[in-house]
Amino acid sequence: MSTRTIAGQKNLQDIRTGSKDGIGGSPLRPDGTLKVKGEFAYSSDLWHEDMLWGMALRSPHPRANILSVDISEALKLPGVYAVLTHEDIPGTKFYGLEIQDQPALAIDKVRYHGEAIAIVAADHPETARRAVKKIKVEYEVLTPITTEEQCLNPEVYGYVHEPHEFKSHGSGNICHSQKLVHGGGVTDEIRALADVIVSGDYEVGMQDQAFLGPESGLAVPAEDGGMDLYVATQWLHVDRQQVAPVLGIPEEKLRLTLAGVGGAFGGREDLSMQIHACLLAQRTGKPVKIVYARDESFFGHVHRHPAKMYYEHGATRDGKLVYADARIVLDGGAYASASPAVVGNAASLGHGPYNIPNVRMEAIALYSNNPSCGAMRGFGAVQACFGYETQMDKLAAELGMDPVELRQLNAMAEGDSMPTGQVIDSPAPVAELLQRVKDMPLPPPLDLTNLDVRTLPGALSNTTHGEGVVRGIGYSVGIKNVGFSEGFDDYSTARVRLEVIGGEPVAMVHTAMAEVGQGGITVHAQIARTELGVEQVTIHPANTEVGSAGSTSASRQTYMTGGAVKYAAEAVAQALIAKGRKRYGWTHNDLSLNGGKVVSESAGVLVSMVDLLGDDAIDLTREHHHRPTVPFDKETGQGFGHVQYTFCANRAVVDVDVELGLVKVVELTAAQDVGKALNPLSVVGQIQGGCTQALGLAVMEEIIVKDGKVRNASFTDYLIPTILDVPPIPVDVLELPDPNAPYGLRGVGEAPTVSATPSIVAAIRAATGLALNRVPVRPEHLTGTL
Amino acid sequence: MRVTFTANGKPVEADDVWEGESLLYVLRERVGLPGSKNACEQGECGSCTVYLDDVPVCSCLVAAGQVQDREVRTVEGLADESGLDPVQQAFIDAGAVQCGFCTPGLLVQTHDLLEREPQPSDTDIREALSGNLCRCTGYEKIMDAVRLASARKCQKVGTSE
Numbered sequence: 052m053s054t055r056t057i058a059g060q061k062n063l064q065d066i067r068t069g070s071k072d073g074i075g076g077s078p079l080r081p082d083g084t085l086k087v088k089g090e091f092a093y094s095s096d097l098w099h100e101d102m103l104w105g106m107a108l109r110s111p112h113p114r115a116n117i118l119s120v121d122i123s124e125a126l127k128l129p130g131v132y133a134v135l136t137h138e139d140i141p142g143t144k145f146y147g148l149e150i151q152d153q154p155a156l157a158i159d160k161v162r163y164h165g166e167a168i169a170i171v172a173a174d175h176p177e178t179a180r181r182a183v184k185k186i187k188v189e190y191e192v193l194t195p196i197t198t199e200e201q202c203l204n205p206e207v208y209g210y211v212h213e214p215h216e217f218k219s220h221g222s223g224n225i226c227h228s229q230k231l232v233h234g235g236g237v238t239d240e241i242r243a244l245a246d247v248i249v250s251g252d253y254e255v256g257m258q259d260q261a262f263l264g265p266e267s268g269l270a271v272p273a274e275d276g277g278m279d280l281y282v283a284t285q286w287l288h289v290d291r292q293q294v295a296p297v298l299g300i301p302e303e304k305l306r307l308t309l310a311g312v313g314g315a316f317g318g319r320e321d322l323s324m325q326i327h328a329c330l331l332a333q334r335t336g337k338p339v340k341i342v343y344a345r346d347e348s349f350f351g352h353v354h355r356h357p358a359k360m361y362y363e364h365g366a367t368r369d370g371k372l373v374y375a376d377a378r379i380v381l382d383g384g385a386y387a388s389a390s391p392a393v394v395g396n397a398a399s400l401g402h403g404p405y406n407i408p409n410v411r412m413e414a415i416a417l418y419s420n421n422p423s424c425g426a427m428r429g430f431g432a433v434q435a436c437f438g439y440e441t442q443m444d445k446l447a448a449e450l451g452m453d454p455v456e457l458r459q460l461n462a463m464a465e466g467d468s469m470p471t472g473q474v475i476d477s478p479a480p481v482a483e484l485l486q487r488v489k490d491m492p493l494p495p496p497l498d499l500t501n502l503d504v505r506t507l508p509g510a511l512s513n514t515t516h517g518e519g520v521v522r523g524i525g526y527s528v529g530i531k532n533v534g535f536s537e538g539f540d541d542y543s544t545a546r547v548r549l550e551v552i553g554g555e556p557v558a559m560v561h562t563a564m565a566e567v568g569q570g571g572i573t574v575h576a577q578i579a580r581t582e583l584g585v586e587q588v589t590i591h592p593a594n595t596e597v598g599s600a601g602s603t604s605a606s607r608q609t610y611m612t613g614g615a616v617k618y619a620a621e622a623v624a625q626a627l628i629a630k631g632r633k634r635y636g637w638t639h640n641d642l643s644l645n646g647g648k649v650v651s652e653s654a655g656v657l658v659s660m661v662d663l664l665g666d667d668a669i670d671l672t673r674e675h676h677h678r679p680t681v682p683f684d685k686e687t688g689q690g691f692g693h694v695q696y697t698f699c700a701n702r703a704v705v706d707v708d709v710e711l712g713l714v715k716v717v718e719l720t721a722a723q724d725v726g727k728a729l730n731p732l733s734v735v736g737q738i739q740g741g742c743t744q745a746l747g748l749a750v751m752e753e754i755i756v757k758d759g760k761v762r763n764a765s766f767t768d769y770l771i772p773t774i775l776d777v778p779p780i781p782v783d784v785l786e787l788p789d790p791n792a793p794y795g796l797r798g799v800g801e802a803p804t805v806s807a808t809p810s811i812v813a814a815i816r817a818a819t820g821l822a823l824n825r826v827p828v829r830p831e832h833l834t835g836t837l
Numbered sequence: 838m839r840v841t842f843t844a845n846g847k848p849v850e851a852d853d854v855w856e857g858e859s860l861l862y863v864l865r866e867r868v869g870l871p872g873s874k875n876a877c878e879q880g881e882c883g884s885c886t887v888y889l890d891d892v893p894v895c896s897c898l899v900a901a902g903q904v905q906d907r908e909v910r911t912v913e914g915l916a917d918e919s920g921l922d923p924v925q926q927a928f929i930d931a932g933a934v935q936c937g938f939c940t941p942g943l944l945v946q947t948h949d950l951l952e953r954e955p956q957p958s959d960t961d962i963r964e965a966l967s968g969n970l971c972r973c974t975g976y977e978k979i980m981d982a983v984r985l986a987s988a989r990k991c992q993k994v995g996t997s998e
């Protein structure tokens with residue numbers, strides 16, 4: 052190994068190429084081998100000597116007073132170690148992400164179907180199940196408050212949370228609201244400026260995250276009176292912040308470690324089994340594991356807010372938007388969860404990526420006795436996008452214009468202003484993205500002479516040989532914010548350590564980031580390689596020994612925690628170089644780390660990192676705070692509220708069996724600007740996965756709630772797309788750097804989930820000529836049998 | 838009851854098995870093979886797929902007692918001393934693994950497909966994997982992985998002949 056040779060020009064070139072597994076490459080996932088061998092430990096795989104199984108008793112009623120709870124029979128069952136109700140909680144009884152309005156176990160009343168009332172710990176899951184059945188609860192069943200009309204008239208229909216127990220920002224059964232006025236707002240004078248006006252009522256059903264790995268974890272009581280919790284979550288530190296007060300212990304005595312996470316999509320932002328497992332472990336002094344069954348999972352996490360929306364757009368004869376008006380009513384269900392943020396997104400992003408001189412908007416989230424709704428991929432923006440994109444198609448039809456041209460004519464670009472007054476100060480290639488999906492080659496036309504029935508609507512069910520099948524094409528584009536907004540400082544922390552192990556420089560990256568499948572750990576290793584010029588990087592397990600990494604949500608982790616890793620690694624690099632300056636007296640100002648060496652641009656290799664480090668380790672921690680934002684003004688919605696914007700455009704091609712109402716999406720094309728693709732393979736995977744969840748919302752997925760009761764809490768009845776439902780998804784990735792972001796990157800995960808749904812529905816409309824103002828579109832909507 | 842069967846070529850024995858326990862539960866909780874996953878326990882997701890006497894089954898739907906004296910092969914039994922099975926390697930290489938919760942079931946199902954049909958068409962692949970849900974990937978990279986595994990397996994057969 053030559054360490055001090057002065058490299059020639061050619062060698063310098065080689066050195067500066069850096070690691071192929073650095074940023075911009077697509078190295079393989081560090082957890083990939085474990086995952087394909089079945090050896091990766093998911094939260095449901097955990098095991099501990101002497102471990103008990105926890106289980107919850109859940110309410111069969113959406114609204115009821117609890118008159119009594121009798122646990123005596125359950126306690127008598129052999130193998131049962133504890134049965135707890137809210138009376139056994141040692142600390143605070145309430146928790147919540149933004150508003151602490153949710154009891155850890157129901158207190159005197161239940162507010163939604165599935166609310167947990169009591170919890171059991173037993174030596175076998177079946178024993179726990181039987182014990183749960185033996186708990187006797189006497190209810191006074193009340194009429195649930197479920198419709199907008201009922202929610203908005205609490206004097207008549209009642210309160211979900213009585214005014215005296217009310218802890219919300221809103222009033223009555225309104226959890227949160229946000230208004231917005233831009234330009235002249237929407238008045239009769241403004242309306243008179245438009246040649247054409249289109250309007251409509253739109254509806255989005257309640258979607259479920261349906262991650263495959265069930266909610267689960269293991270709580271292990273510690274000798275110091277504290278607790279170790281191994282859990283699948285999206286944000287370790289905010290879990291700790293909510294759980295510790297309920298246990299009545301200081302935060303530092305509750306130590307969380309991330310267990311393997313089987314997908315999240317927003318559904319793990321709220322707590323599920325965390326408090327229950329810890330309470331049972333605290334009481335029994337034994338480790339307690341809880342694993343939800345699929346039906347319990349549907350009750351145990353929040354869903355995507357169902358929405359009812361009114362939209363109105365006015366335009367000139369040549370297609371220029373004059374004004375836009377909207378009212379978005381989101382059903383937040385029994386507890387607040389992320390409703391305030393969902394409302395903020397709906398209000399601020401709800402008119403889409405368009406320049407509209409005059410705008411009015413009101414978004415509200417209601418409290419009801421329906422299931423609680425909160426975070427799901429693209430929240431607030433997803434619902435609105437279905438409304439404004441349907442409007443764009445309506446307007447284009449009214450004007451006799453091409454729907455893509457109409458959108459391009461009104462598309463916002465860098466330098467334009469959002470209706471909030473926030474100027475978009477980085478690329479916003481809305482018109483270009485639309486052009487790109489439009490220009491992609493179309494799949495071959497439907498050929499009835501050469502058919503494989505498996506590719507038709509109905510697929511394996513063999514319901515058609517092509518008769519009654521009509522093709523349609525639709526387009527859409529959407530906007531999403533990246534990171535937490537409205538003044539929230541969702542900073543991230545990263546610790547990077549550099550030392551020599553086995554004769555090689557090795558970097559270790561330690562963060563509390565929840566790897567939920569997105570590939571964040573792959574990217575962290577890439578960043579460390581690029582910044583430190585090393586090949587070997589290890590990823591420390593994510594836990595609360597290091598500072599918060601914020602949530603794995605809002606498309607923010609690569610930006611925020613990736614950014615923190617970058618800054619920590621840069622600090623380590625600087626510290627190493629400073630060490631070299633001190634030791635060797637270098638005066639060059641062109642030093643960097645590359646290929647395991649300290650390199651000078653002008654003088655070549657100076658020293659190997661192994662020699663310079665010796666037995667020392669450099670271990671530094673850095674926080675990354677994004678640029679500050681401010682809350683939106685409550686009445687006008689004005690304010691620099693978002694960190695970054697992201698855009699995606701789609702084209703959908705569908706075949707519809709118009710006789711049976713069956714839809715086959717033939718192809719779903721996406722074009723998205725990602726600023727800089729740190730890992731192109733993962734970026735494409737995120738876009739394809741995001742599009743697929745949008746496809747689910749377009750034609751399949753809805754939690755059916757009737758009078759507050761969930762009717763389809765299983766994978767038999769709640770359908771998510773299979774490999775037969777999902778078409779090829781060609782992806783066109785643009786990389787226009789955002790000067791405000793680390794490496795110029797732009798958050799990726801959510802934009803396709805926002806934008807793709809309306810393109811599919813537009814394609815179905817094109818095939819059928821039907822209005823289709825509601826998603827998911829079901830067969831009965833297409834055959835007129837509803 | 839006691840259940841005795843062969844798991845990945847080794848004899849295993851589980852004691853105190855309750856009659857209602859599934860093969861999936863016995864594998865995961867009693868014989869230390871948690872690789873097969875439990876996403877629905879209702880036969881809808883395929884994450885628990887294992888070979889039972891060379892036929893892929895949803896192990897959540899098989900009563901533990903049914904496997905007495907039979908052979909079970911799980912995801913943990915796909916790799917051997919020489920390394921990963923080509924199907925496993927292809928899933929990693931193609932980016933078909935995100936959260937990976939669907940992966941064990943998909944690997945067994947794909948392994949079976951390629952045993953039966955070394956060069957499946959895209960529609961054959963979709964049909965064969967239609968009982969395996971994945972919530973993360975949108976299936977595109979899974980299609981890539983199966984095509985890649987098929988190509989590599991065929992190549993291997995080609996060169997060794």
Ligand code: FES
Pocket residue numbers: 874875876877878879880881882883884885886895896897898
């Ligand atoms: S767990 Fe067996 S099919 Fe889902």
Ligand code: FES
Pocket residue numbers: 263313314568933934935936937938939940970971972973974
């Ligand atoms: S990779 Fe997460 S479910 Fe398939």
